[in-house]
Amino acid sequence: MAYGKTEDIVNSIVNYNDILAFQNFMQGGTGVHGVGHFTVSGDPGGDFYISPNEPSFWLHHAMIDRIWTIWHMMGGGRAQSLDDLVDLGVIADTVYPIRDILSSVDGPGPFCYVYE
Numbered sequence: 061m062a063y064g065k066t067e068d069i070v071n072s073i074v075n076y077n078d079i080l081a082f083q084n085f086m087q088g089g090t091g092v093h094g095v096g097h098f099t100v101s102g103d104p105g106g107d108f109y110i111s112p113n114e115p116s117f118w119l120h121h122a123m124i125d126r127i128w129t130i131w132h133m134m135g136g137g138r139a140q141s142l143d144d145l146v147d148l149g150v151i152a153d154t155v156y157p158i159r160d161i162l163s164s165v166d167g168p169g170p171f172c173y174v175y176e
């Protein structure tokens with residue numbers, strides 16, 4: 061059985077109309093995000109710290125960002141507010157409103173990094 065096919069991507073965009081359902085589908089065991097990591101050899105997607113060392117990681121995540129952007133722009137109640145909360149999982153104990161994590165350098169979110 062194959063996962064992460066074009067029809068899965070289209071399905072995630074068209075048929076999951078709220079952010080929780082969309083995220084659960086994307087992140088689920090056979091979701092488009094997860095399978096992208098495990099389909100490409102060399103990307104141990106289960107290892108949060110090593111996975112980004114595989115160059116395909118960045119292409120995969122650019123596509124995930126693209127899917128999210130398309131989903132978001134379809135409207136129909138999909139717009140989010142800067143006050144909506146984001147659970148960053150293993151990288152932060154605090155759940156932040158989106159407005160607090162827009163900057164990677166000057167908080168109040170947990171980030172402190174710049175790309176070279």
Ligand SMILES: [Cu+2]
Pocket residue numbers: 093097121
């Ligand atoms: Cu990922």
